[in-house]
Structures are given as structure tokens and as C-alpha cells.
Amino acid sequence: MITEHVSEQDIQSYVLKETALTEAALLHMQTCASCQAKLNMYEALFSSVEEMPKASFDFDVVELVMPQLPVKNKKINRVPAILSGLIVLAGLIGLPFLLFDDKNGSGLQSVSPWLFGMVGIVAITFIVISVSDMYARYRKQLNELNFE
Template identity: 25%
Template sequence: MKQVHLSENEVQQLAMKLQQADPLQAQHLRECAACKTAIASYQAIFNSLKVMEGPTFDFDVEQLVMPQLPLPQKAVSNSKWSIIPTIGIAVAVFCIPIFIMSRFLSNLAKGIPEYTLYIIIVTALVIAGFLGREMVTSYREKIRLLNFY
């Protein structure tokens, strides 16, 4: 018959007396010196851990460490002044080509009624405005979370 030793988990459970040995384990423990030694070693370790004192400091760690930590500082943001030139450049990039090609664009829209074009243009501008505002708000929130500014 092949003799199988107890697993580490079983040895630890028996050493801590969390479980009782079943008949096969009890027979194995009577015959196996290695498993008896392992249980005795674990019992010695567990008993020494119960007796050991926890680590203590003779000073207040919080009072020693907290003054050394840097205080969070609110950074000044120039985002209001940097967005105005960006909007100006975006408007110029959009308007200059339209101004240059206005005579071609007027021929393009000849068959469409004037009020329909106004409705389409106003709707597109309103949607673009809301999307732009949402993009800027989302960007500012992400930057605020990263605490860069």
C-alpha cells in the first residue's frame, strides 16, 4: 500500500485543533514520524505567535508624519483666456473658406427655399454649440480629476 502524507492544510488544521483527525489520518499519524514532527512544529509556531506582542511605537506616528506631507494647493487656471483665441481660430478656419467659395455655394443652394436653409443652418449651429460645450465641460472635468490645473 502506498503511504500518502497529510497535506499542509490538513497538518495546519490539526495543529490548530480546528478539526479532529479521521480514522485514516489518526492511523497515519501513529505510523508517520514526519507528519507528527510537522504538527508539533506548527503547534510550536502557533503558540509562539500567541505569546508575541504586537508592534508598538513610543511616539505618535501621525504627529510625526502629517507635518511632512505637502498641502494640496489650488492651481490658477488660464482656461478662460486660452479658450477665446481657440474659438476665434476655429471660427476663422470655418468662415474664411466659406467666404472664398461663397459664389459656388450660392449656386449649390439655388433650388432650396431660403427659410429651409436658415432652419438647417441654425439647427446645425445649435447642435454644434451644444456638442462643443459638452466637449469643453467633459475636458475640464477630466483635467480637474487629474488635478493638473
């Protein structure tokens, strides 16, 4: 037999049939008036909670609450999508000229280094705009969550 009382958590788990008590705890429960009182109290409490009627309202909760919620205006930033579309379009238009231009021999050798520089500048600009847009959305989400 155990000398300590059975814990509240063990009694609750036993009443809810989540776990079984050890033999020593069961023996203690049979002989200890305090633990028996706790067991009876939790059995009555949990059975009354199960017997309670479900909460119901005599009015439409959705109709009452929805007008009070703030309306969020969704602003979609289309700049990165437009820029990427323009870059793809320029690439599709310019690629045949680069590949099939055989005036001076190989098509890619006749390409001016300025063209590669311009393509690099456009690509870097696109990356900078995309990253800045992603960072702006991140800051906006933090502000909405009140972390700043």
C-alpha cells in the first residue's frame, strides 16, 4: 500500500478512462476517504459535464459577428509578374535572332558584349525588385501580427 495520496491528475485520468491506476494506487483508493471523495467528486463533475445540453443561441451568431469584422482589401502587386513576363517575351523574340544570325559565322560569337551586359542588368534589376517585394510583404505580415 502507498502512503502518499493519489495525484489529482491520476484520479482524473482514471475517471476519464484514459489510464489505469496501479494496484497500489487502487488499494490506497479503497482505504483512503480523501481519495475516495476526490474520485466521487470527479465522477460527478465529468458525468454532469457530459450530460449538459449543447450551447445554442436563439439568434444567428454569424449574422451578428460578420459585420463587425474588418474588411481586408487585397492589394496584389503585379510589378514582378509584369517584369518577368516582359523579360520572357523579350527573350522569346530575341532568341531566334541570336541563334539563327549567321552573318559572321557562329551566332553567339557575333553577339555584342553590350547585349550580355544589358541582359545582366535586367536580370539583376528583376532580382532586386523581387527580393524587395518579398521583404515588403514580410514586413506587412509582421505588422499585421503586431510583432513590430
